[in-house]
Amino acid sequence: MPITMYDLAGDDPERRFSPFCWRTRMALAHKGLDFETVPWRFTEGDKLPQPNAGRVPVIVDGARVVHDSSAIADYLDECYPAQPLLNGPVVRGVSKFIQNWTETVLHLGVVRLVLLDIYRHLGPADQEYFRSDREKRFRSTLEDVVKDRETRLPGFRASLDPLRRTVERQNFVSGETPAYPDYIVFGAFQWARAISDFELLAADDPVRAWRGRMLDLFGGVARRSPAYGD
Amino acid sequence: MPITMYDLAGDDPERRFSPFCWRTRMALAHKGLDFETVPWRFTEGDKLPQPNAGRVPVIVDGARVVHDSSAIADYLDECYPAQPLLNGPVVRGVSKFIQNWTETVLHLGVVRLVLLDIYRHLGPADQEYFRSDREKRFRSTLEDVVKDRETRLPGFRASLDPLRRTVERQNFVSGETPAYPDYIVFGAFQWARAISDFELLAADDPVRAWRGRMLDLFGGVARRSPAYGD
Known part of the structure; x- marks a missing residue:
């Protein structure tokens, strides 16, 4: 029986954009495990199997339910050590x-560039939740968070130096x-790609070449998912 | 025969402050190898054994000379696999x-706080070299580089978030x-400690507790070396 993975989706159920879910998706593909995904929306907390923390990813493997991407990675290494x-x-x-x-420098940098694009890809119920929740968190409108993002792009790119030096x-x-x-870091870029045509990386950036190698992995599982750009 | 390590020193030959040398010193201690250090100054390029790149650390192990801290770490793992x-x-x-x-975010952050303190611990010949070389590199006087360092300290401390979350x-x-x-990251803090009484870390910072654990390792090899603060 394949593993079931609850995966954050936009209004289009095929558009999968959670950076944490992408970690798990790549981990399942890395293991060569048979899995299927179930699209899940922010406002569908009651549709998740127990136990959960109201968030995805959650996986169901036979009688086992595991939630939280780090706990899932540990579970997979324990049960499927190859x-x-x-x-x-x-x-x-x-x-x-x-x-x-990733969760401080990279996620914070990305979200301040694409927050409004996430909103645009949600259905009406999720949009209402998302605007209210994120505007409280950022103490700003979604529109103001991403304002002048072109101006802030060079600073974001400079913040990738440790990653850039590594993958060059x-x-x-x-x-x-x-x-x-790699899947931890890649999740952030796949998150942005899935919902935004705002290109984070210059054409000649070694980080972009690495992202391309990640998109090619496992028969192109990440490249085939609905997204923008290369 | 013990391994010999050429180690950057201040005017006081016991004051050892190179972040790269501290990586190697901790690595030798980690391996439990018998070693002795030779103080070396910036302007003593001709006193290093061949081959070298005009910098320390350089180690001499019997007939082998190895330079560059990363190459030394690889050499030690190859020859002393325990x-x-x-x-x-x-x-x-x-x-x-x-x-x-470490070499982008952390070293750059540290040096902009303690550059002038390094200068103060050098002998006259090294001071002349250091001022000329570093003022060209920073396009600024040493004094101007560290100006307003109190103002910049909160930003430096915030840049340590990935490290802080890890070691807490x-x-x-x-x-x-x-x-x-750990030795790669610790080298940067030991560098600062060795030449500056400007405390980089708040008393309750988890990074400071980790630094304390590092100072305690291997019989306190790093704590015993001339330095400021705890």
């Missing part, structure tokens, strides 16, 4: 630094082959 | 991200035990 996502305690430890960089000297964040740290 | 510094290709890959974060949830960057990624 093709490890995080091979050993040092990789797990160090990947936390990459996760924390090796194929993946994890070395010569991809592993979970 | 207590690995970078255990396996994924740890090596991911540690490059941490190194690139696990003992070391590398997980529950320290490894080379």
